Amino acid sequence: MTRLLPSVNALRVLAAYGAAVLLFVIGEWVHPGFASFGSVTSILLVASFVGLVAAGQCFVILIGGIDLSVPWVLNAAAILLVTTSLGEDGRALYAVAATLGMGALAGLANGIGVVWFGVPAVVMTLAMNGIIEGLALGLSGGMTCSTCASYAPPVIAAAVHDVWLGIPAALWLWLAVIAVVSFVLSLTRFGRVTYAIGNNARAAYLAGINVNLTTVGLYALSGLFSAMAGILLVGFGGQASLGMGTPYLFQSIAAVVIGGVSILGGSGSYLGAAAGAASLTALVSVLLALNMPDYGRSIIYGVVILALLLLYGREQRE
Amino acid sequence: MPSDLAIRPHAGPAAARCRPPIAHALGQNAGLILAAVILLLCIAGFAAMFWLQQQRLPGNFEITSTVNNTMPLALAAVGQSIVVLTRGIDLSVGGVIDLTNALAAIWLTGSVLHMAGVSVLIVLIGAVAGLFNGLLVGLGRLQPIVVTLATLSIFQGLAIRVLPQPGGAVPPGYTDVLVNPNQPTALVFLVIAVAGWMALRRSRLGVGIFAIGNDESSAVALGVNAMRTKIAAYMIGGALYALAGLFLAANATAGDATTGDGYTLSSIVAVVLGGVNLFGGRGSAVGAICGAFITTMIVNILFFSHINPLYQSFYEGLFLVIAVVFGALIGRLVRGRR
Numbered sequence: 001m002t003r004l005l006p007s008v009n010a011l012r013v014l015a016a017y018g019a020a021v022l023l024f025v026i027g028e029w030v031h032p033g034f035a036s037f038g039s040v041t042s043i044l045l046v047a048s049f050v051g052l053v054a055a056g057q058c059f060v061i062l063i064g065g066i067d068l069s070v071p072w073v074l075n076a077a078a079i080l081l082v083t084t085s086l087g088e089d090g091r092a093l094y095a096v097a098a099t100l101g102m103g104a105l106a107g108l109a110n111g112i113g114v115v116w117f118g119v120p121a122v123v124m125t126l127a128m129n130g131i132i133e134g135l136a137l138g139l140s141g142g143m144t145c146s147t148c149a150s151y152a153p154p155v156i157a158a159a160v161h162d163v164w165l166g167i168p169a170a171l172w173l174w175l176a177v178i179a180v181v182s183f184v185l186s187l188t189r190f191g192r193v194t195y196a197i198g199n200n201a202r203a204a205y206l207a208g209i210n211v212n213l214t215t216v217g218l219y220a221l222s223g224l225f226s227a228m229a230g231i232l233l234v235g236f237g238g239q240a241s242l243g244m245g246t247p248y249l250f251q252s253i254a255a256v257v258i259g260g261v262s263i264l265g266g267s268g269s270y271l272g273a274a275a276g277a278a279s280l281t282a283l284v285s286v287l288l289a290l291n292m293p294d295y296g297r298s299i300i301y302g303v304v305i306l307a308l309l310l311l312y313g314r315e316q317r318e
Numbered sequence: 319m320p321s322d323l324a325i326r327p328h329a330g331p332a333a334a335r336c337r338p339p340i341a342h343a344l345g346q347n348a349g350l351i352l353a354a355v356i357l358l359l360c361i362a363g364f365a366a367m368f369w370l371q372q373q374r375l376p377g378n379f380e381i382t383s384t385v386n387n388t389m390p391l392a393l394a395a396v397g398q399s400i401v402v403l404t405r406g407i408d409l410s411v412g413g414v415i416d417l418t419n420a421l422a423a424i425w426l427t428g429s430v431l432h433m434a435g436v437s438v439l440i441v442l443i444g445a446v447a448g449l450f451n452g453l454l455v456g457l458g459r460l461q462p463i464v465v466t467l468a469t470l471s472i473f474q475g476l477a478i479r480v481l482p483q484p485g486g487a488v489p490p491g492y493t494d495v496l497v498n499p500n501q502p503t504a505l506v507f508l509v510i511a512v513a514g515w516m517a518l519r520r521s522r523l524g525v526g527i528f529a530i531g532n533d534e535s536s537a538v539a540l541g542v543n544a545m546r547t548k549i550a551a552y553m554i555g556g557a558l559y560a561l562a563g564l565f566l567a568a569n570a571t572a573g574d575a576t577t578g579d580g581y582t583l584s585s586i587v588a589v590v591l592g593g594v595n596l597f598g599g600r601g602s603a604v605g606a607i608c609g610a611f612i613t614t615m616i617v618n619i620l621f622f623s624h625i626n627p628l629y630q631s632f633y634e635g636l637f638l639v640i641a642v643v644f645g646a647l648i649g650r651l652v653r654g655r656r
Contacts, residue, residue, distance in 0.1 A: 295477075
């Protein structure tokens with residue numbers, strides 16, 4: 001492996017952070033107070049939901065896969081959390097465990113479908129999204145069940161909103177996830193194996209790596225992170241609603257790609273993807289501060305992603 | 319892909335040449351044949367269910383509404399299949415359909431000549447949208463999945479700018495020509511699409527599309543202009559999504575800048591059910607049309623089985639996985655007999 005690669009990747013990560021900082025500067029310029037400490041932390045709090053989903057998405061994209069089941073795994077997690085906890089602190093632990101288990105199980109099924117049944121990742125995770133959607137809608141009676149209107153337990157709301165050392169708790173959680181995921185990816189065997197599979201699955205197999213098991217594990221992790229984002233989102237907003245997961249699919253993929261992770265797998269880091277999530281959320285906030293109508297936000301969003309891609313996301317000429 | 323990890327002795331071109339022509343044709347078209355069989359099974363299942371409940375076979379009304387409702391998806395799936403054959407993928411389908419559907423709702427008025435001109439213009443706009451994608455993928459050397467993710471957002475924004483609220487109107491005469499509510503005349507357009515596909519796949523461009531989908535560097539070495547081929551594929555795709563937008567507007571007799579959104583994923587489902595290989599180079603637009611009709615038939619069957627509509631996505635997702643797993647299994651059996 002050429003030693004040039006890490007430095008190119010480091011540049012991409014720096015570019016993603018640069019974009020985030022630039023957006024906050026622009027925000028401060030058009031809307032004084034935008035870059036104040038309170039405003040930055042609240043924007044980053046919103047970014048943490050995308051960031052968590054992007055962690056799972058990053059894992060599967062690193063091995064050249066993709067997870068399209070994010071929207072309904074997240075949404076089902078939110079519904080499951082409120083319906084099992086019923087807003088009571090005493091049931092919160094059990095509800096969180098059940099919800100995270102559901103997410104991991106959905107991811108596990110994705111992985112099994114991809115690995116042992118040979119279904120392309122796009123198809124498997126797309127189908128899983130539909131399967132979970134049907135189950136979530138059917139079992140909750142289209143969110144008409146008596147427990148569906150429950151609120152998140154106060155302890156979970158506190159775990160999102162409570163401020164420690166000036167920073168909301170969910171943001172601390174995200175920082176911890178960034179640290180752990182970055183550590184796992186860059187300094188553990190599991191991380192090395194992940195990059196190896198992404199670079200060349202066959203070579204990794206011949207080198208004695210258990211490609212199948214690792215792949216299944218990575219998809220399970222992706223489901224777990226989607227469920228975690230769902231839990232925090234309920235804690236943030238208070239209640240679950242239908243369609244709350246929809247924006248997170250494209251945002252998580254965009255964050256990962258803006259953060260310099262190759263969509264073909266094998267290169268990139270979660271540090272970059274986290275910066276991608278921050279810059280995407282900052283961009284949306286700047287446009288909102290400018291009172292940009294819906295359509296304008298949508299167009300500029302696409303243009304900025306394209307501009308960043310053209311800047312550093314190009315395939316190397318062979 | 320992990321499933322290909324087992325290292326098998328490679329059957330070279332000599333082995334392929336030795337196969338009898340029928341076995342060769344079967345092997346080459348396994349995906350298409352399988353899609354057609356699944357479609358026939360779905361139609362038979364639907365007819366049986368219809369018979370049980372209505373004591374008659376599905377008639378003109380059922381056939382017409384099925385065809386008319388499937389037209390947009392069928393056209394979008396043909397476009398998607400051409401892009402997928404180049405080893406690409408187009409997520410901007412929904413955005414282009416949104417945009418063209420919105421334009422159709424506000425521009426389609428007046429004389430026949432005016433409406434015809436507007437229709438052509440809208441299809442051209444779709445082609446320009448495809449050109450934009452194609453330039454970014456072909457010339458910009460960006461990954462199709464992220465390019466079209468970004469352009470999806472752009473086209474959706476433009477669509478909402480054109481038609482902020484659902485509305486507009488499509489004259490009844492226009493609806494009658496495209497999706498006649500009384501007779502399944504829309505099938506004519508599908509026949510034209512199939513004929514166009516047959517011509518395309520025998521043309522220089524079509525051969526280039528299959529070639530770069532199979533092995534881009536070999537294709538380039540043999541003189542295929544990969545950039546031009548990709549741009550053309552995305553442009554044809556864009557024009558077909560625009561047609562889908564027109565059919566959608568004609569069928570709904572009004573416009574909505576968000577109804578197209580679902581077509582991004584459903585066109586991919588149709589392409590996969592139609593036996594087109596997502597990794598490029600293998601498949602047929604005819605299969606994609608079959609895939610689109612399979613999707614509609616599944617919805618029809620679920621409707622007539624009186625399944626709680628809330629569970630519909632569950633059964634659709636389950637069916638998609640089962641169809642793909644069995645498709646791969648049968649494909650392997652057919653190819654394994656070489």
